[in-house]
Amino acid sequence: MSFNYFLVFLSAALVNNFLMSRFLGICPFLGVSKKIETAFGMGVAVTFVIALASAVTHLVYHRILLPSVGWYAEIGGAKISLNVEYLYNIAFILIIAALVQFVEMFLKKSSPSLYRSLGIYLPLITTNCAVLGVTVINKETAGATLMFSVINGVGAAVGFTIVIVLFAGIRERLEYADIPKVFRGFPIALIAAGLMSIAFLGFQGLIQ
Amino acid sequence: MELIITMGIPALVIGSIGLLFGLLLGYAGKLFDVKEDPRVFAIREALPGANDGGCGFSGCDAFAAAVAEGKAKVTGCPVGGSAVAARISEIMGVAASGMKRKTAFVKCGGRTDVTAWRYEYNGLRDCAAMDTMPGGGPKDCLFGCLGGGNCERACQFGAISMRGGIAVVDRTKCTACGMCVAACPRALIELVDEDKTVRVACNSKDSGKRVMSVCKAGCIGCKMCQRACQYGAIVMDGTLARVDYEKCVKCGACAEKCRTGAILDINGGAR
Numbered sequence: 120m121s122f123n124y125f126l127v128f129l130s131a132a133l134v135n136n137f138l139m140s141r142f143l144g145i146c147p148f149l150g151v152s153k154k155i156e157t158a159f160g161m162g163v164a165v166t167f168v169i170a171l172a173s174a175v176t177h178l179v180y181h182r183i184l185l186p187s188v189g190w191y192a193e194i195g196g197a198k199i200s201l202n203v204e205y206l207y208n209i210a211f212i213l214i215i216a217a218l219v220q221f222v223e224m225f226l227k228k229s230s231p232s233l234y235r236s237l238g239i240y241l242p243l244i245t246t247n248c249a250v251l252g253v254t255v256i257n258k259e260t261a262g263a264t265l266m267f268s269v270i271n272g273v274g275a276a277v278g279f280t281i282v283i284v285l286f287a288g289i290r291e292r293l294e295y296a297d298i299p300k301v302f303r304g305f306p307i308a309l310i311a312a313g314l315m316s317i318a319f320l321g322f323q324g325l326i327q
Numbered sequence: 328m329e330l331i332i333t334m335g336i337p338a339l340v341i342g343s344i345g346l347l348f349g350l351l352l353g354y355a356g357k358l359f360d361v362k363e364d365p366r367v368f369a370i371r372e373a374l375p376g377a378n379d380g381g382c383g384f385s386g387c388d389a390f391a392a393a394v395a396e397g398k399a400k401v402t403g404c405p406v407g408g409s410a411v412a413a414r415i416s417e418i419m420g421v422a423a424s425g426m427k428r429k430t431a432f433v434k435c436g437g438r439t440d441v442t443a444w445r446y447e448y449n450g451l452r453d454c455a456a457m458d459t460m461p462g463g464g465p466k467d468c469l470f471g472c473l474g475g476g477n478c479e480r481a482c483q484f485g486a487i488s489m490r491g492g493i494a495v496v497d498r499t500k501c502t503a504c505g506m507c508v509a510a511c512p513r514a515l516i517e518l519v520d521e522d523k524t525v526r527v528a529c530n531s532k533d534s535g536k537r538v539m540s541v542c543k544a545g546c547i548g549c550k551m552c553q554r555a556c557q558y559g560a561i562v563m564d565g566t567l568a569r570v571d572y573e574k575c576v577k578c579g580a581c582a583e584k585c586r587t588g589a590i591l592d593i594n595g596g597a598r
Binding site: 199 | 332336337340341344345348349351352355356358359360361
């Protein structure tokens with residue numbers, strides 16, 4: 120099966136946006152969206168990790184976990200295939216956690232300024248369900264190639280960044296808006312998020 | 328056998344994936360090793376960890392990093408005082424430049440029984456709000472403590488309480504973090520060396536006549552203290568006496584001469 124990679128990217132970024140239509144990664148979406156600057160930092164960090172995680176989980180899943188790969192153990196003369204596909208969740212989480220650690224180390228060495236600005240968000244990504252979501256969706260897409268996985272992942276991460284930055288922009292303005300007292304803070308943020316999600320539904324017809 | 332296989336294989340697979348990533352991470356850790364200043368950690372350990380921001384940095388971690396980089400003084404932590412400063416200077420290998428323990432001091436002695444109040448105030452118990460009341464606040468003295476308790480609320484250590492309508496600092500609890508100094512809308516609180524026990528408890532820049540008419544405990548600018556001081560440690564700031572803490576030897580002569588009792592000699596004769 121071949122994919123139109125541009126459509127894959129567009130689909131992941133806008134049509135099936137992780138935050139607005141799949142509702143994955145809502146925790147950082149609400150937690151780290153008070154300022155545009157930090158929201159963008161979070162977006163960049165997520166993009167980094169999702170791109171790497173998509174590639175590595177794809178390889179691990181298709182080269183190790185799938186039974187069709189043909190790994191087997193010979194125990195007592197009998198061939199026992201590994202048959203461990205069901206372990207993908209644990210394996211993916213393991214991979215994501217390790218990757219986050221790796222990205223953290225790498226950034227600390229290569230770009231201390233970026234490390235400082237991302238600092239606290241990097242460990243948060245370990246538990247960002249959007250990252251796990253991308254890898255699981257990649258795994259479940261029939262005939263997914265490595266290229267598809269990476270592009271789907273980057274698309275999803277770019278969509279995540281776009282939405283979280285837009286939302287941070289809205290929240291920055293909400294700070295100064297005259298809002299009834301009961302709605303101030305989180306309630307109005309949740310309402311804004313809901314309205315944004317409805318707006319993103321408009322992308323649904325984009326790809327036939 | 329069946330059990331061993333069903334349990335062993337997944338454990339083996341996940342274990343080896345984990346081991347593989349662990350080894351890679353370990354290798355990457357060596358490859359991307361960043362020399363971190365071990366002193367930052369040591370300084371952070373020595374700090375009290377109150378994270379009150381009294382040093383001017385965003386917390387104890389930021390302060391520790393700044394000290395290690397030489398951007399902050401080893402004596403920069405007001406909460407920890409000289410004990411912490413000594414430990415930090417040991418870590419940094421520099422001499423602590425004789426940090427004196429400081430304490431907050433409220434420059435007002437105008438308790439409700441000695442100061443006149445212009446009108447009954449039943450509004451918000453907030454000094455900033457009281458200060459904006461008609462005529463500059465309900466208290467007749469425009470410079471004195473309003474007793475609204477902003478400093479009391481700002482103090483994280485419970486060192487300030489309202490007694491007799493003015494703020495009083497408990498010196499044993501005060502850590503000189505400076506939160507109250509910033510909280511007072513009339514800028515009445517200052518940080519002074521704890522051992523400088525002779526202090527002027529008045530902040531009124533009004534003329535002596537006006538001070539006399541509104542407060543029995545205010546400085547009226549009579550300069551008796553200045554004449555009594557043999558060390559030239561009393562400076563007149565207009566009509567307000569001020570102690571030059573550099574010169575003061577705490578002899579207490581000024582406090583004895585003060586007619587209104589605006590100069591406090593906290594230790595009294597216990598010198």
